Amino acid sequence: MQTQSSSFDWVDYIELAKKLQQNPIPNALYHTALYRAIVSRAYYGAFMYARRRAERIKGVFSGVNIHEQVIEYYIHSESKNHRKAGTFLKVLKDKRIECDYFDNLTEDPKRMADISIKLAENIINLIL
Numbered sequence: 001m002q003t004q005s006s007s008f009d010w011v012d013y014i015e016l017a018k019k020l021q022q023n024p025i026p027n028a029l030y031h032t033a034l035y036r037a038i039v040s041r042a043y044y045g046a047f048m049y050a051r052r053r054a055e056r057i058k059g060v061f062s063g064v065n066i067h068e069q070v071i072e073y074y075i076h077s078e079s080k081n082h083r084k085a086g087t088f089l090k091v092l093k094d095k096r097i098e099c100d101y102f103d104n105l106t107e108d109p110k111r112m113a114d115i116s117i118k119l120a121e122n123i124i125n126l127i128l
Contacts, residue, residue: 010052013045014120021113035109036099039116043096046120050074050089053127067093074127085126092119 017038051061051070061069071093074086095116098105105112 010045010048011124013041013048014117014124015045017041017045017113017117017120021117032109035113036105038113039092039095039099042113042116042120043092046089046092046123049124050085050127081126085123088119088123088126092116092123095119 020034020038020041047067047070051066054070054073055061058073061073063069071086071090074082074089077083077086095112099109099112107115
């Protein structure tokens with residue numbers, strides 16, 4: 001259990017997404033909702049990890065478009081790995097938006113969840 005003074009490890013969201021993927025809820029009625037939630041958690045885990053890493057160098061991001069600011073920070077980096085991470089983060093964000101806001105998905109939800117977890121893990125590894 002975390003205390004208020006301890007810092008949340010955003011990678012835990014990615015780990016949660018992986019656990020949910022490995023042990024899905026038995027009732028098939030909820031699988032689409034589960035896969036959508038996995039995409040969302042994978043994105044937020046990767047986004048917040050990337051944001052905190054960038055803020056150590058750049059300073060705090062602020063404003064209404066923080067997600068875009070973080071993505072642009074990485075896409076325009078001098079580091080090839082950071083640019084790749086920025087591209088992956090943009091793809092993952094698009095998947096998260098689709099899962100959080102749209103009635104119909106353009107891909108199979110399980111496939112989206114699988115890809116999202118891989119993207120999130122790649123993002124973390126690229127900006128370590």
